[in-house]
Amino acid sequence: MAHHREDVVRTALAVLDTHGLADLTMRRLAAELDVRPSALYHHVPSKQVLLAAVADEVLRRGPRPDVVGPAGAWPARLVDVAGCLREALLAYRDAAELVSTVVAFGLGADRPYADLVAVLDDAGLPDGLTPTAARTLLHFVLGHTLDEQTHLQAGAAGAIADAPRPGSDFAVGLGLVVDGIALRASVGRPGTPVRVEVDDRP
Template sequence: MRYRRDDVVARAIEVLDAHGLDALSMRRLAGDLGVQPGALYHHFTNKDALLAAIADEILRRGRRPAEIMAWDAEVQLLCLGLRDAMRRHRDGAVLIAQVNRADSEALERPLREAIERAGADADLARVGARALLRYVLAHEDVTDPDFARGLDLLLSGLRARLV
């Protein structure tokens, strides 16, 4: 049976949820799909490419609908959406942090753009977005009230700098 790229990624997420990131391998995934490991290389050049596709799909599933709102409400929604997406899957935060360690631009961009719309210069927007992203990635297991309070503290600091 031939599998589409989306089918492979969906099955990989199921393996991730069932067994964790350390147990996710091209060989295991191929076995679960009933194909030879080489068949997966038709869709992914290597395991890193597969992990990047899994992380992208987890984040895509976690996105919330865009609405017109105040910049700080948008940033809060983006942070909560990212956290929810990471928590929805076993080792989701580890995977997303690992894949985005070298290049976090895709995760930072929407945060940075929202902060810039509030009137921040490029430097403040970049540093603010990076601080928010690092907070979310590092605190996926913190209780909801503590996470929300920490996020509010970061947003309060940004608001004060924008006055």
């Protein structure tokens, strides 16, 4: 049976969710599709390109944040972008590790960063700080979610004796980061820094 690139990416995502990132190999993927490993290279030129495509698919399937809105509501929109990214990552096993790797290698998964920059353009940050603020938020979400997924999976596999964590401090940590950005945005302007309230997402 002939396969299309979409079939390859969809099956790779299923392998990721079932077996984890370490077992997402070209050989296993080929076996799932009942083709020779060499046949996959007609659709993706390398393992790295495959991982980037799977990361983009994870993000595509996740909720779409509200990027456009009133300029004064940019802190709430930052929270929305970050929360939607976390939700997308938590939907699939090892998705935070996958997207972190792809972002670090500069191979793709760039939609969340672009969304953060689009929102931060309304914040009035001093020159040059918008890219750094966007990367800081992105790293916080990826790192926090990676920690959550790793701890949960290690506990489920019996690798650690820790009980499941009673809750997540993601919302509190996100609020701290966004408050810091709001403080920088308020420097040199009248008024007081924005205090951001965020929902405590589970």
